[in-house]
Structure formats: structure tokens, C-alpha cells
Amino acid sequence: MASLRVFVCLLGLVVLCHSDCFFEELVIKDLRSPPQGCVDKDGKQHGFGSEWVRDCMACSCSMEGLSCCSKIPDADTVDIPANCELVVNKEACSAKVVLKSDTTKECSPV
Template identity: 80%
Template sequence: MASLHVFVCLLGLVVLCHSNCFFKELVIKDLKNPPKGCVDEDGKQHDFGSEWVRDCLGCSCTKEGLSCCNMVPDSDVVDIPMECEMVVNKEACSTKLVLKSDKTKECSLI
């Protein structure tokens, strides 16, 4: 059972290393009135040092800018066996591999 936990942790690291991320540099337009945070894609302002999740994007705001990474791996990044498919739970921002022939049974990458 311990080897399964190690495998899941390693899979998580692979996913994090291959996540789609973007960085939006902070632009200071007026030196007399510097920004108090970052503005996200929806136009909402977030304070420096804040972190949030929106549509399975984990985002953070620093004085350098806005940084977001997709929390759900792209199926093109993970090597999925032919008999399996990846199911995404957007509410929990999680994935699992299931058999194509029986979606109630999880698939193993080994």
C-alpha cells in the first residue's frame, strides 16, 4: 500500500511539472498611484500576497504580477493506457483514470 501512495505522489509531481501556467507582469501606469494588487481575467482586483482558485486555475498575486497554473492536467501530458480515459471533476479540480469499457472501475498506470 505504501508503494501506491508513493506512486500517487510522484504522479502529482509530474502533473505539477507539466501544468499549463501563465504569468501576467504587473504594469505600473502611474508612479504616484501604484496598484494595490493584481487584476484577474474577469477584472476583479486581488491584493498582493493573495491566492485563489477559479475554474481550476490556482492563482496568486505578487508585486511582480499575476501567476496562474491549471490544477487539472491536460490529457495530452499524461501517458494514458489505450483502455483507459481521464475523467475530470471540475468542481473538485481533480482527475481519475477509468476503464473505457467500465467507467466505474479505476485504471492503473502500471
């Protein structure tokens, strides 16, 4: 049972490490009026040092720029055993690997 817990924890780390991320460098257009933060895709400004989640994207703003990573892994980036599948819950911004034959059961280590 302990090995299953370790496997699930390691799987969680793999999922986080294989998330889609992007970085937008901060652009200073006017040195007399430097930016006070980062502007997200919706045009909302976020102050330096702030963090937020929107549309399952965890974002942060630094003086270098805007950095965002998806909280949901892409099925192509996660090693999934043949008898398992990746199930995504966009409302909860989560994903888990479950048996194809019984999606109520998480996959066990090979």
C-alpha cells in the first residue's frame, strides 16, 4: 500500500513537470513611465510578485515578466500505461490516470 502512495505522488510530480508553460518578457516602452506589473491575456494588470489561477493556468508576475503554466497536463506529455487513460476535470483543474476498464480506479504501478 505504501508503494502505491509513493507511485501516486511521483505521478503527480511527473504531471506537474510536463505541464505546458509560457513566459512573456516584460517590455518597457517608456523609461519615464515603467510598467507597474504584468498584463494578462484579458488585459488585466497584476502587480509584481502576484500569483493567480485563471482557466487552469497558474500565473505569476515578476519584474522579468509574466510566467504561466497549465495545471492540467497534456496527454501527449505523460507516460500512460496501455490499459489506462488520462481523465481531466477542467472545473477542478486536475487530472488523474485511471483504468480504462474502470475509471473509478486509479492505475497501479507496472
